[in-house]
Amino acid sequence: MFNECAEQALHAMRGHQGLVFFLDLDRFKLWNDSLGHAAGDALLREIADRLGSCTRPEDVVGRLSSDEFAVLMPHCAPDQMRFLAQRMLDAIAEPFSINGVMTTPNACVGVCTYPEDGTDIETLLRHADQAMYAAKGQGSQRWERYRPEMGKISQERADMERELRTTLAAGGLQLHYQPQICSSGAQRLYGVEALARWQHPEWGWVPPPRFIAVAEDSGLIHTLTSWLIDAACTQLATWRAQGVPMPHVSINLSTNNFHLPDFAMQVQQTLLRHGLNGQDLMLEITESVMLDSSPATLNNLQTLHAMGMRLSMDDFGTGYSSLSYLHRLPISELKLDKSFVQDVTVSSAASALTRSVLNIATSLGMTVVAEGVETQEQADWLARHGCPVLQGYRFAKPMPATDIGPWVQQHAERHAAAPLSHPND
CATH class of the missing domain: 3.30.70.270 (Reverse transcriptase/Diguanylate cyclase domain)
Incomplete structure (x- = not known):
């Protein structure tokens, strides 16, 4: 009509x-x-x-x-x-x-x-x-x-959705892992973050923000997340069987994942299938999850926490009114966005904001992970001001799973390895 x-x-x-x-x-x-x-x-x-x-x-x-x-x-x-x-x-x-x-x-x-x-x-x-x-x-x-150029963009997006659907069905994505390091003492390994990577035969390496956005818009994000969790759990179990002392793996989740009523149970079933427990995963969520007051989202968050899985707030301080929501959810970790870290030694505003985040996290019993640490100067400033965990190119780029074992051994030898623990232990 x-x-x-x-x-x-x-x-x-x-x-x-x-x-x-x-x-x-x-x-x-x-x-x-x-x-x-x-x-x-x-x-x-x-x-x-x-x-x-x-x-x-x-x-x-x-x-x-x-x-x-x-x-x-x-x-x-x-x-x-x-x-x-x-x-x-x-x-x-x-x-x-x-x-x-x-x-x-x-x-x-x-x-x-x-x-x-x-x-x-x-x-x-x-x-x-x-x-x-x-x-x-x-x-x-x-x-x-x-x-007029939007027509080309729309066609490219449709092509990417089609190719991503085929790639997911064929198991063609990869996971790379970036180490996270304790800033004090012997710089022990805190954990690794799992990052999805896609190498297309014609397009080469596709930037993650592009194909993840397509996955969210097309509904493929649930398939992608299921693959990501299973692949990360498979790799963690493999590392431990090989004697690689890996504390935990961090996984990025989409707001859309929490709209599935049984999402928390799906995560638990994957852990059990690989002989793992809740402490073996750190689930990274964005501020949009905090702002989502739907019953399905809140039930999933509470269930995951009850299962022993820890929640990490990614890109903290870059979005909405985070502080008013922090006390409502069982958050155990804050990830300090790299936009703060890159200016922390040259900007009084960035350094003041970073100190504030560290103080808030300490008072709430949360661990702070600083992302995007690229220089020794940044690492020293963060360590000096009590940031317990550092992540970035200063220590290691994201790497294939096969490179993690040798990297862990070399890192331990360089820093006179001590028994692994979390910063709050």
Whole structure:
């Protein structure tokens, strides 16, 4: 019905300009899964009403599928798109309550122009959709205008999704591991962080942020995470069978992983299958997990903690209001982002913030791991100010599993190895 009405409107506005908006709600699946389909339907009706309040009687508004909406505004010039897109975003972002649960809906919007970007509704929707994905790539509550080069980007993303799906099915990803070192005494090994790597036969090494973003958008992140956890547990069990003294492995998780109701049980089953226990994994989460108040996420976090698995807050201090959420979750480790570390010896602001994080962590009984340590000067400053664990190129780059055993032995020989322990032991 939207397409039919839109085509009629386009036919009637020959010789005039118009705008097409493509809107996609953020985290709608989470709302739907955690509170039920009735709540999801209520939210969709509310969004439709809010879009109606932003439009005129002659505009065409429709829900295309799931959480996607489209708006055709005849007789609107391109210089109006900024105001109109922002008005829609602001209207959608008004707080909404159902069943006693308050949420703030967010969306991303793509915009294209008629007739410049297309003369039929199918082309216009495709182009507005590509602009919407470009907006999503920048975060939440964003809008973007369509540009012709976005078509190429969209095709590249589709190609990457297809290739990643094939690679995951064939077991073609790899894990590299970066050591984490205790800053005091004999610089004992604290653990290693497992990092996914993808070497494509034509593209070469694909940057992790690119293929992980594609995995999250396409729903492949659950398959990727299951592989990552199993591969890391397999390797940890192998190292220990070989006599490599490995305290634990850190694994990065996506916010989307916690939306699966049985995610914690899946992790536990993998550990048991490899003869490991909860202390053998450090699960790195981002601040977006802290801000996610859905029952599924909170239940998974509490269950993982009850199983003995420790949680690490990755990229601490770079996102939202972390401090107000720290006390709510069972966090045992904070990872100090490399943006602080790289300036800690040259910027008074970076050094002051780093000292504050170290003081907060100490008072809360948390361990701090400083990422991106590249120079001895940085390592000395961090050690002097009580940062217990260091990670970065100053000590080792991420390396294949086969290189870890020899590296551990060489590192121990260099630093007169002592029995392994955690900084808080």
